Amino acid sequence: MNTPGDWQQEAPRWPGAPGPGMPTAAWAVGLDTLARASAVAVTATDERGLRTGMAHALTGPFADWVLVDVLGAGGAWRAVAARYPDPGLAGQLLGIRLETCPLIWSAIQRRTPVVCAPIDEAAVLGELPGGGPVADGLGARSAAVGPIVAAAGVCGAITVVRCRTQPSLGFRELGILSQIGELTGAAADRLHGRGGKPLPG
Numbered sequence: 576m577n578t579p580g581d582w583q584q585e586a587p588r589w590p591g592a593p594g595p596g597m598p599t600a601a602w603a604v605g606l607d608t609l610a611r612a613s614a615v616a617v618t619a620t621d622e623r624g625l626r627t628g629m630a631h632a633l634t635g636p637f638a639d640w641v642l643v644d645v646l647g648a649g650g651a652w653r654a655v656a657a658r659y660p661d662p663g664l665a666g667q668l669l670g671i672r673l674e675t676c677p678l679i680w681s682a683i684q685r686r687t688p689v690v691c692a693p694i695d696e697a698a699v700l701g702e703l704p705g706g707g708p709v710a711d712g713l714g715a716r717s718a719a720v721g722p723i724v725a726a727a728g729v730c731g732a733i734t735v736v737r738c739r740t741q742p743s744l745g746f747r748e749l750g751i752l753s754q755i756g757e758l759t760g761a762a763a764d765r766l767h768g769r770g771g772k773p774l775p776g
Contacts, residue, residue: 601742605751608637612755616762623654625762629733630656633755637748638735640713644673645723645731645763646683664712667703676701676709679732682720686729688753692717692743700736717743721752725760733759 611632619625626643633641634656643654651673655665674680678699682689691699694715697708710718716739723731733756737744 601747604636605747608633608635609751609754612758616758619762619766622763622766623652625759625766626652626654627656629755629759630654633733633735634658637751639738639741640668640715640736642668642679642734642736643723643731643759644679644734646673651731664703667705667712668709670704671701671709676734678718679720679734682722683729683732686722686724688719688721688749688756690717690719690744690746690749692719692745694718700734714738716741719744719749719752721749721756723756723759723763726764730760730763732756 612629615625615628615632619628622645626645630641630643635658639658641656645652653669653673655668657665673683676699678689678691679701694700694710694717697710700709700713700715700718703709703712709715713736715736718734718736720732720734722729723733733752735744735748735752
């Protein structure tokens with residue numbers, strides 16, 4: 576179960592200089608997002624704050640919707656943030672069982688980041704409790720998932736979604752997301768001081 580959850584409004588060359596064909600604006604967005612995520616990882620004082628802070632840090636030009644899922648003994652705990660808040664839709668996202676989201680669950684089980692651009696299967700992000708695919712409800716154009724990598728292994732995932740008005744996510748963004756997943760896992764290990772044991776709920 577993804578409750579209780581949190582709702583808060585609001586093969587890349589990374590890090591390094593932009594490679595050939597990498598737009599300057601996209602590079603700036605990625606760099607800013609990574610910096611914001613790093614700040615959250617360093618300053619978070621509890622696991623809930625880490626989840627919600629990380630979700631909020633990734634919203635904006637980098638993503639229209641962000642889901643941060645952390646696995647614990649009681650199931651999965653989720654934080655949701657959106658560039659353009661929709662509390663009703665966010666509430667539905669909090670009620671979705673993680674294992675019913677094929678793209679996210681696959682990334683966790685395979686311990687591998689994954690990008691889906693364009694989204695050609697509406698059910699790839701699961702189904703809304705109120706009915707209909709998540710992808711359709713979000714107006715998703717593309718999605719990417721980066722596993723959260725703690726010392727003991729993968730303990731969750733960060734999912735970013737861009738809607739139809741945004742450029743599709745690609746391997747550049749997937750590389751950034753992979754690093755943010757590692758930052759989040761290291762921060763979780765620091766917060767819990769459990770020698771890399773899986774996160775509690």
